[in-house]
Amino acid sequence: MSKKNTSNSASANARDTAVGYLHSMLMQRRFEEKSAEAYAIGKIGGFCHLYIGQEAVSTGTMATLRPDDYVITAYRDHGLALARGMTPREVMAELFGRAAGCSGGKGGSMHLFDRKLNFLGGHGIVGGHIPIATGVGFAISYRGGDQVCVCFFGEAAVNIGAFHEALNMASLWNLPVVFIMENNRYGMGTAIGRSTAQQDVVKRAEAYAMIGISIDGQDVSGVHDQIGAAVERARKEHRPTLVEVRTTRFMGHSMSDAASGTYRTKEELDQSMQRDPILLLKKKMLSNGMLSEDEYVRMDDEAKAAAQDAWDFADASPEPGPEELFSHVLSDGQAEAAQ
Amino acid sequence: MTVMTYRDALNQALREELKRDDSVFLMGEEVAEYNGAYKVSRGLLEEFGPKRIVDTPITELGFAGVGVGAAMAGLRPIIEFMTWNFALLALDQVVNAAAKILYMSNGQYKMPMVFRGPNGSALQLAAQHSQAWDSWLAHIPGLKVVSPGTPADAKGLLKAAIRDDNPVIVLEGEMLYNTKGEVDDNPDLIVPIGKAELKREGDHCTIVTFGKMVLVALQAADQLAKQGVNVDVLDLRTVRPMDVEAIANSVAKTNRAVVVEEGWEVCGIGAQVVDYIQRECFDDLDAPVVRVHQADVPMPYAKNLEKLAKPDAAKTIAAVKRVMYLED
Numbered sequence: 045m046s047k048k049n050t051s052n053s054a055s056a057n058a059r060d061t062a063v064g065y066l067h068s069m070l071m072q073r074r075f076e077e078k079s080a081e082a083y084a085i086g087k088i089g090g091f092c093h094l095y096i097g098q099e100a101v102s103t104g105t106m107a108t109l110r111p112d113d114y115v116i117t118a119y120r121d122h123g124l125a126l127a128r129g130m131t132p133r134e135v136m137a138e139l140f141g142r143a144a145g146c147s148g149g150k151g152g153s154m155h156l157f158d159r160k161l162n163f164l165g166g167h168g169i170v171g172g173h174i175p176i177a178t179g180v181g182f183a184i185s186y187r188g189g190d191q192v193c194v195c196f197f198g199e200a201a202v203n204i205g206a207f208h209e210a211l212n213m214a215s216l217w218n219l220p221v222v223f224i225m226e227n228n229r230y231g232m233g234t235a236i237g238r239s240t241a242q243q244d245v246v247k248r249a250e251a252y253a254m255i256g257i258s259i260d261g262q263d264v265s266g267v268h269d270q271i272g273a274a275v276e277r278a279r280k281e282h283r284p285t286l287v288e289v290r291t292t293r294f295m296g297h298s299m300s301d302a303a304s305g306t307y308r309t310k311e312e313l314d315q316s317m318q319r320d321p322i323l324l325l326k327k328k329m330l331s332n333g334m335l336s337e338d339e340y341v342r343m344d345d346e347a348k349a350a351a352q353d354a355w356d357f358a359d360a361s362p363e364p365g366p367e368e369l370f371s372h373v374l375s376d377g378q379a380e381a382a383q
Numbered sequence: 384m385t386v387m388t389y390r391d392a393l394n395q396a397l398r399e400e401l402k403r404d405d406s407v408f409l410m411g412e413e414v415a416e417y418n419g420a421y422k423v424s425r426g427l428l429e430e431f432g433p434k435r436i437v438d439t440p441i442t443e444l445g446f447a448g449v450g451v452g453a454a455m456a457g458l459r460p461i462i463e464f465m466t467w468n469f470a471l472l473a474l475d476q477v478v479n480a481a482a483k484i485l486y487m488s489n490g491q492y493k494m495p496m497v498f499r500g501p502n503g504s505a506l507q508l509a510a511q512h513s514q515a516w517d518s519w520l521a522h523i524p525g526l527k528v529v530s531p532g533t534p535a536d537a538k539g540l541l542k543a544a545i546r547d548d549n550p551v552i553v554l555e556g557e558m559l560y561n562t563k564g565e566v567d568d569n570p571d572l573i574v575p576i577g578k579a580e581l582k583r584e585g586d587h588c589t590i591v592t593f594g595k596m597v598l599v600a601l602q603a604a605d606q607l608a609k610q611g612v613n614v615d616v617l618d619l620r621t622v623r624p625m626d627v628e629a630i631a632n633s634v635a636k637t638n639r640a641v642v643v644e645e646g647w648e649v650c651g652i653g654a655q656v657v658d659y660i661q662r663e664c665f666d667d668l669d670a671p672v673v674r675v676h677q678a679d680v681p682m683p684y685a686k687n688l689e690k691l692a693k694p695d696a697a698k699t700i701a702a703v704k705r706v707m708y709l710e711d
Contacts, residue, residue: 148489157488175445179452209445372490373524375548
């Protein structure tokens with residue numbers, strides 16, 4: 045093989061990777077825009093926390109993982125679930141509370157689970173899932189496996205005790221866990237400066253004798269490479285890492301609050317939105333010839349169509365049957381039997 | 384059959400189940416090098432090594448969550464709380480994670496794990512170390528809750544709990560650890576979760592109880608027998624799911640019932656037992672059901688006040704006489 049061919053194939057690979065990232069991020073974006081629409085007309089109930097603006101974190105991270113690795117997160121979980129490989133249909137059906145949803149309609153927006161993908165949930169109590177990630181790391185280590193568990197949470201979770209307890213044990217016991225703190229600077233409506241004494245939050249890692257890195261969460265390739273290094277450290281050296289990913293959510297905390305105007309100014313948000321991860325990647329791909337404007341429009345249309353298809357599928361899916369009320373309370377059916 | 388202490392019965396259960404299944408491990412504060420704060424795990428580190436007998440930092444919430452994660456990834460954790468009094472800090476993991484993940488995931492993630500440790504009061508440990516959490520835990524769908532009162536039940540129920548695919552709460556008794564009784568040597572024997580046992584039979588009244596109060600009820604029954612009153616002592620053994628049929632059968636026979644529990648009155652286990660009795664045995668009852676429980680106060684330190692606060696045989700006897708309309 046000539047040098048030229050090698051170089052061609054390398055650039056083809058780079059293009060495939062970039063297209064894959066773009067596809068994944070567009071899918072999350074258009075899916076969640078559709079979710080917001082469905083929420084507004086009451087098709088989706090309860091709480092609904094959108095991930096829009098943070099898609100480079102999910103996409104870049106998932107691309108570093110093997111199928112047998114584990115993923116666990118908090119309640120802002122739609123984008124992560126899609127990036128890990130759940131179909132838009134099964135996620136949308138879950139948001140609609142339908143039987144075909146990934147959790148049978150019993151979890152909803154905050155509790156997406158998929159055992160086939162080792163997607164250990166969407167969890168609703170801030171910080172509560174971080175010790176669970178340490179436990180998954182414990183189980184991997186117990187069995188002598190070389191999988192990794194990645195655990196996502198927001199920067200506001202570092203102030204709850206569960207974070208501290210979990211990171212201490214993960215480091216003490218050399219467990220293969222990557223703790224990914226998505227720092228969007230707001231815990232619900234409380235700016236980090238009003239909640240956290242040490243705003244350089246990655247310094248928390250020092251308290252656990254753990255490597256801590258701080259990275260740009262809007263650049264998907266950078267996320268991939270730097271989290272990839274942490275994943276490899278977990279896999280090969282059995283050392284956990286705390287990764288601070290600096291990012292921005294373009295929406296409110298949930299569907300109940302405006303994106304700006306109360307706790308954050310429109311100017312601040314507008315400025316952050318200049319660094320939309322999708323637009324940054326698009327611009328880079330256009331400039332280096334990996335993508336044409338037409339191709340982008342086609343990909344975007346495909347993502348929109350898939351989001352609409354997910355809506356149509358969810359809307360046509362039956363609700364869970366009444367017999368599902370008492371199923372899976374206990375694994376041996378004792379709860380059903382008692383009814 | 385071997386006569387052994389409640390502590391040794393638990394130790395034997397742990398040892399047998401650790402041998403039987405290498406996905407079982409024990410984790411908690413001081414369980415390994417210290418041999419357990421109450422020596423329930425004595426010798427296990429030596430026999431099974433530090434991978435399976437794991438000392439933790441003082442971090443109840445954290446290591447309860449480690450247990451949940453390990454169970455989701457396919458292991459069978461036994462999480463020891465030095466006492467359930469400390470486990471209040473861990474209840475987010477017990478209630479929000481362990482009890483609910485099977486349901487929230489529509490059956491995808493089982494939670495085969497045990498949370499165990501001593502529950503309730505000992506002697507003069509004062510308000511923060513003397514609490515019975517039975518009713519708090521039994522309130523939660525997705526949990527099973529057992530409360531053995533004898534060495535045989537301690538061994539059999541702990542083994543059943545470890546083999547169960549659901550999160551099982553095992554409430555032991557610090558004051559029971561030194562009590563002795565006959566225990567079956569057969570390593571295959573378990574005590575089924577959800578089955579009560581008549582520990583003593585009589586026709587005049589039913590005493591429904593569990594855990595540490597089983598011995599109290601049996602003492603009361605001995606003294607009552609000397610006065611010509613013969614009672615059924617029904618040991619629930621499991622408080623969730625409760626053996627309603629056994630309660631109904633006994634009350635249908637005796638027509639009277641007293642419920643004895645270690646915890647507080649309001650929303651206690653006894654309140655649930657009384658509800659089952661009024662639903663199942665309304666036409667059988669010859670008297671209102673009377674409850675015996677801890678006084679409705681934080682546990683005092685002073686010896687005399689502590690004695691006044693705790694349920695005991697004398698209070699149980701008085702309750703039985705009341706439901707039988709006998710002079711005290």
